[in-house]
Amino acid sequence: MTKSSFHAAHIRAALFVVASGLGAAALWPAAAGAADEKHYGVVCVRNNTKANITYMRKVGDGAWQTRFIEPGAEWRMAHRYDRANENSSPKVHVRYDADATGRKFTQFKDLERRAAVGDSCQEGYVYAFQYEARNRNFISLERVR
Incomplete structure (x- = not known):
């Protein structure tokens, strides 16, 4: 060459x-x-108490469904968007008994979903059932992340 x-x-x-x-x-x-691109609206709920919690949930205008969550357990609800970055999901409504003493005190909470690339709890908003700080006889459901 x-x-x-x-x-x-x-x-x-x-x-x-x-x-x-x-x-x-x-x-x-x-x-x-x-x-x-965001493909999901994600919300997760944890049980940070030592109590078994029975609650009801409703997605959008659907029917109320009874659910059960054990101490330390977590559930996830992911809504897949029709198109990327849609950022619109049916609301998740929760109804539960906030009185840990055996009496009845019904609370309602609307859970917001977070737009996410995937459908994991690490990417979504996380709510937790937890004892109220000033009175452990009551349980609250608050967004923790």
Whole structure:
């Protein structure tokens, strides 16, 4: 190989690498944007008490359903959007007995979902049943994250 053909081959290879890199760089923002698209509305509920909690939940205008959550347990509700970044999910309504003494004191709470890329509790809003700080005879349901 002559010196000029060797030099031309290196220039062609360098131009190929630069052109390939520019093509990849042009695709990178689109790929990064797609990775950030929100596909779910997510809400999770934990039981941070030592009590078994029976509660009722309703999604949107649906029917009330009785549910049970053990101490330390967690449940997740994820709504898949029809299109990316829709950020619109049916509300989750919760009704529970806040009196831990055996009497009845019904509380209502509307839970907000968080728009998320995935459908895990790590990505959604988290609410917790927990004892009230000033009176452990009452249980509250508050967003903790």
